[in-house]
Amino acid sequence: MNDLMVANASSRQSAIAVNTIQQYLTFVLGREVFAINILNIKEIIEYGNVTEVPKMPGFIRGVINLRGAVVPVIDMAARFDKPTAEITRKTCIVIIEVAHEDSTQVVGVMVDAVNEVLDIEAGEIEPSPNFGANIRADFIEGMGKIAGKFVIILNVNKVLSVGEIAELAGSARSTSQL
Amino acid sequence: MSLDESLQIYIMESRDLLEQMEEALLTLEQNPQDEEKINAIFRAAHTIKGSAGLFGLDFIISFTHVAESVLHKVRNGEITIDESLVALLLEVGDFIGKLIDHVAESKTPDADTQAVSDALISRLNVYLSAESDMVPAAEHAATEVAAMTTVDEAESIERVETDCWHVSLRFGVNTFRSGMDPFSFIRYMKTIGTIAHLETMQQGFPALEEMDAESCYLGFEISYQTDADKLAIESIFDFVRDDCEIHILPPHSKISHYIDLIEKLSNEDLKLGEILVKCGTLTPNELESSLQQQATQQAMDKEPIGQTLVNQHMVQPDVVNAALEKQKQVKETKNSESNFIRIDANKLDELINLVGELIIAGAGATLVANKTANSEMTEATSTISTLVEQVRDSALALRMVQIGSTFSRFNRVVRDVSKELGKEIRLEISGEETELDKTVVEKISDPLTHLVRNSMDHGIESAEARLAKGKSAYGTLKLNAFHDSGSIVIEVSDDGAGLNRDKILAKAIEKGLVSAEQSLSDGDIYNLIFEAGFSTADAVSNLSGRGVGMDVVRRNIQALRGTINIQSQPGLGTTMRIRLPLTLAIIDGFLVNVAESAYVIPLDMVVECIELSTADYEASISDQRDFINLRGEVLPYLKLRDEFECKGAPPARQNIVVLQYAEQKIGLVVDKLIGEFQTVIKPLGKMFEHVKGIGGFTILGSGSVALVLDVPRMMQLANIGKNKEQEVVGVN
Numbered sequence: 001m002n003d004l005m006v007a008n009a010s011s012r013q014s015a016i017a018v019n020t021i022q023q024y025l026t027f028v029l030g031r032e033v034f035a036i037n038i039l040n041i042k043e044i045i046e047y048g049n050v051t052e053v054p055k056m057p058g059f060i061r062g063v064i065n066l067r068g069a070v071v072p073v074i075d076m077a078a079r080f081d082k083p084t085a086e087i088t089r090k091t092c093i094v095i096i097e098v099a100h101e102d103s104t105q106v107v108g109v110m111v112d113a114v115n116e117v118l119d120i121e122a123g124e125i126e127p128s129p130n131f132g133a134n135i136r137a138d139f140i141e142g143m144g145k146i147a148g149k150f151v152i153i154l155n156v157n158k159v160l161s162v163g164e165i166a167e168l169a170g171s172a173r174s175t176s177q178l
Numbered sequence: 179m180s181l182d183e184s185l186q187i188y189i190m191e192s193r194d195l196l197e198q199m200e201e202a203l204l205t206l207e208q209n210p211q212d213e214e215k216i217n218a219i220f221r222a223a224h225t226i227k228g229s230a231g232l233f234g235l236d237f238i239i240s241f242t243h244v245a246e247s248v249l250h251k252v253r254n255g256e257i258t259i260d261e262s263l264v265a266l267l268l269e270v271g272d273f274i275g276k277l278i279d280h281v282a283e284s285k286t287p288d289a290d291t292q293a294v295s296d297a298l299i300s301r302l303n304v305y306l307s308a309e310s311d312m313v314p315a316a317e318h319a320a321t322e323v324a325a326m327t328t329v330d331e332a333e334s335i336e337r338v339e340t341d342c343w344h345v346s347l348r349f350g351v352n353t354f355r356s357g358m359d360p361f362s363f364i365r366y367m368k369t370i371g372t373i374a375h376l377e378t379m380q381q382g383f384p385a386l387e388e389m390d391a392e393s394c395y396l397g398f399e400i401s402y403q404t405d406a407d408k409l410a411i412e413s414i415f416d417f418v419r420d421d422c423e424i425h426i427l428p429p430h431s432k433i434s435h436y437i438d439l440i441e442k443l444s445n446e447d448l449k450l451g452e453i454l455v456k457c458g459t460l461t462p463n464e465l466e467s468s469l470q471q472q473a474t475q476q477a478m479d480k481e482p483i484g485q486t487l488v489n490q491h492m493v494q495p496d497v498v499n500a501a502l503e504k505q506k507q508v509k510e511t512k513n514s515e516s517n518f519i520r521i522d523a524n525k526l527d528e529l530i531n532l533v534g535e536l537i538i539a540g541a542g543a544t545l546v547a548n549k550t551a552n553s554e555m556t557e558a559t560s561t562i563s564t565l566v567e568q569v570r571d572s573a574l575a576l577r578m579v580q581i582g583s584t585f586s587r588f589n590r591v592v593r594d595v596s597k598e599l600g601k602e603i604r605l606e607i608s609g610e611e612t613e614l615d616k617t618v619v620e621k622i623s624d625p626l627t628h629l630v631r632n633s634m635d636h637g638i639e640s641a642e643a644r645l646a647k648g649k650s651a652y653g654t655l656k657l658n659a660f661h662d663s664g665s666i667v668i669e670v671s672d673d674g675a676g677l678n679r680d681k682i683l684a685k686a687i688e689k690g691l692v693s694a695e696q697s698l699s700d701g702d703i704y705n706l707i708f709e710a711g712f713s714t715a716d717a718v719s720n721l722s723g724r725g726v727g728m729d730v731v732r733r734n735i736q737a738l739r740g741t742i743n744i745q746s747q748p749g750l751g752t753t754m755r756i757r758l759p760l761t762l763a764i765i766d767g768f769l770v771n772v773a774e775s776a777y778v779i780p781l782d783m784v785v786e787c788i789e790l791s792t793a794d795y796e797a798s799i800s801d802q803r804d805f806i807n808l809r810g811e812v813l814p815y816l817k818l819r820d821e822f823e824c825k826g827a828p829p830a831r832q833n834i835v836v837l838q839y840a841e842q843k844i845g846l847v848v849d850k851l852i853g854e855f856q857t858v859i860k861p862l863g864k865m866f867e868h869v870k871g872i873g874g875f876t877i878l879g880s881g882s883v884a885l886v887l888d889v890p891r892m893m894q895l896a897n898i899g900k901n902k903e904q905e906v907v908g909v910n
Contacts, residue, residue: 051883052775053866054822060865063875063883068535070875070883072865105864162864170868 020122024144026115026151027094029077030085033115035144035153040096042106044114047091057168058084061110066095073108074160080135085112100162107160120144125153185281188229192278195222197587199271203264204589210259219267220249226274237287238277241295245270248305257305266301268590273298342374343402343411343428350421353394358418360396366414371404523616526576530763533566533573534858537764540566541856541879567856570764577617581659581668582610584623588630592655595634602641602652603634609659614666618758621738622668625731629670629754630655632728637674637752647749649673663838664782665740666760671753677746679703704744708732739873741840741890757840757890767857767876769884770835771850773824776884778857778876779846783837783889787851790815790832806845808836815845816896821871839889844896846887859886870895 024035025044045066050073052062059078063070073093078084085091090113097104128140133152141155199222202215209215227242245267251257273294280287287295345367349360367373379397383389404411408426415424540563547559585607596603638644638653645651658669679700686692686706708728735742740758759765759780767778788808797803798817805814813836819828834845859874866872873888 049882051885053869053872053885054775054824055869055871056866065877065881065883068538068877070860070863070877072863100864107865166865166868169866 021119022122024118024120024151024153025094026118026146027092027111028113028115029080029111030082033151034076035118035120035151036094036096036156037141037153038117040098040156042095042097045093045095045108047087047093047110060165060169064093064108066106066108069106071095071106071108073110074165075110076159077112079159080139088112096156096160098160098162099157105162107162109160118144118146120146120153126150128152185233188233189278189282191229192226193275195226196271196275196278197583198222200268200590201586203267203271204593206259207261207264207593216249216253216259220246220253223249223274226278233281235277235281237295238274238281241277241299242274244299244302244306245274248302251305263305266298270298270302343371343404343426345398345400345402345411345427346423346425347400347415348379348397348423349394349418350423351393351395352421353396353418354392356418356421360394360398363414363418364398364400367400367402370406370410370414371402373400374403375401530573530577533570534764536566537570537856537858538877538879542881543879545879563856570856574615574764577615578613579616579619580610581612581614581619581666582607584619584626585610585657585659587623588626588657591627591630592634595631599634600640601634601638603638604652604654606654606656607658608656612659612661612666614758614760615763618666618738618760621734622756622758625734625756626657626668626670628728628731629756630657633670633672633674633752633754637672637676639675643675661760662757664760664765664780665757665839668756668758669753670756671751673751676748676750676752677704677707677744678748679746682706700746701743704746707744708742739888739890741894743840763859765857765859767855767886768835769852769855769878770833770846770848771852772818772822772848773826775822775824776852776878776882777818777848778855778884778886779835779837780857780886780889781854783839785836785838785843788834788836790834790847795828795832806834808845811843813843813845814896815847816892817847819847819849821892837889839893842893844893846892857886 023038025038025041026033026035028034050062050064053060053072056062059075061073061075063072065071075084091110092114093108093110094114095106095108098107099105124145125142126145128137128142130137133140135152139154139159141153144151144153199219202218202222206212206215206219223242223246227239227246230238230242248257248263249267252259252263257263276291276294277287280291347360347363349358353360364373364376377399379399383395389395402411408428411426412419412424415422418424540559544556544559544563547555588607589605592603592605633655634653638655639647641651644653654673656669656671658671660667683692683698683703683706686703686709687694689709691706691709692698708731732742735756735758738758740756742754742756744752744754746752766781768781768784770777770779790806794806804817805812807813813834815834818824829849832847832849833851834847835851837844837846855878857876859876862869862872862874871888871892872885873891874886876884876886878884
């Protein structure tokens, strides 16, 4: 089962390289627009019923029940060290599959609103700039050009790196204890 | 069933048998007269050898055959069991285990294995040296296993009267397909001898509608009169030997050979009389007359036919006993077949997962029913939830196994290690019927082994030292298990020297684990031995003393949500107490609310609930006095609100849940008590694995997620916090 999922995840990676046109989901965080390759996305659900987990860093909102599975919810804005927006009717949780070691982990990402699914040709994607994007450079997979504007395409495996988040969660615990 | 599958079953069975053999040998060492055990060992070796023949595992057959010959003599009382023989047989058992491992890895034994095998065989042969012809027999055994060999001719024990050869034939299913005609063999037999009697075995025949015309189901028992020698008779069947079961017994065979044959015959449910007739031991007439006699006697005392035959001196008691044993075995296998089913553990896990989902769904239904305030609906859901609870209990019970088999494995460990150390140590086992989850059993075995070895190596003194202290020369190691408030407690205790408090402390200070000024209780000091890299043994022995074990032991136990503590009295001994949760999957929980979140506390740990009085609460704020007077007892408490850094002010009324774990009582201050809740524990997952105080997630009837508290961990954290405060005070 896990092998299969890993195989899927890796075949997606190769699919990105082969196909020239990829589909991306764009969403809003604060006033900025970001994009994620839709192959990583499982579903989008309404925000709600999040249970807080104590002693966690701010960007871990808590956990939700996704049809019997307990899924952590990450506040994407807080992950980029930006102020968390208020929860509105448009607030969503995007359920994303992230590769971790030999398996995949399902993670929910809280965003202010989702926009649309766009086709972006490989030629329309520029490499990420080294600085100036105001989020960590390794979070960015590339800059997609849409109607003359740039949209940041996120590298979900980096932004939602399970290992890194677990580490941050561990250190948050020890600082709160001292 | 493919050959591969049956080979797997063979491997599994052989391992079980070897385990039984080992256990029986260890009992024999204490009590050499136990015939039951001798038989058990013989049967185990015999079955392993016999089944190995089915798969053509010659290296197992040839080795096991020698062992079996020795056991055979033991069983006949020709060799008496002593310590050295038990030791040798234990080694033999281990070696057969190794050979089985080879089979499992589908390797053939290498030169080293062969060397070990030769060494063991020559040691076994010492016991057989009375009959020098045994040795070549052993070498030929691999090819001749089916023929049960013509050994022990010189022996002068009872032989069966018949002067005919006895040939037992079971043709393979594929005989026709490979172009053979069973009758041509019978016809050929007639050319070199006379068939005195032929009995067709019908047990192998399936029902008419299931019969495959191309398959051969035939079997014959033949009483054969001939001057030809065994080799000549065997050569008749050269063409079919590979897929047929052929047994040939010479005239005037030893009774034990008939016994073997009876045991070897496939488990057809035969009548005792028929077995005897078919083996040629009795004629049908003899059987008939004894049957008649039985019928007349039946009204009086229902004497079994075997007894009747013995009374009439028609057949020797040994033969009847063997036949009886065979019948009993057939019955026993049937019984155990109907009582036990081997199930893939994954299927069981799947069932438990489903039951978990069922509980969650059931809780949701109950919630909806309560909302609609329809009394009929509420009643129906409550009936369902009672049933679901029962289903849950039986599903979990499926995974429960007794700890006895894990414990009895230590008989061997203790025996070997005490020999190695030159100490006399006895093992006492109690509470072996205590049940716990299978996954827990599997994971606890290694830590236990370590603790046992440690106790024997460091705890129990040498015989001289013990005598000097006025203790008995032999040390005693005790393994005990019992249930205690939702946990299982496993104790490893010895009556050795006890832990040396000062030595441990000195070592810990030297290693920088604690500072010299720190004041520690005895328990705290003993627990230091679980720190990584800690070992007080001056000399590193083969067994322990490298200081890599105890921290691993503690880590393994903590991974099972368990704890370990030590009690020790200088000069009197040490007790290590492991405490583990009974199951890892589904528990009875107690639901509480703190701020907006729901938390589940394992119900088994909850003693009572009381209200936190305003006076006490104010005292805790003004004086930082986090304890109350509970009927004259001091009850320290943790405020979950503070512990989990919840926002907002506490409600006007707060409650204390009094928990007990191990010997410690602690209070948890919560906002609201909700009640009992069947909790399906979902693992924390990778992202939360470092969170302390939380043991897992669970899903409530409403669909929202609640957190399961890890009470032992919270208590530990509370204790550490207390110690840190002490340190601060000390420094000031």
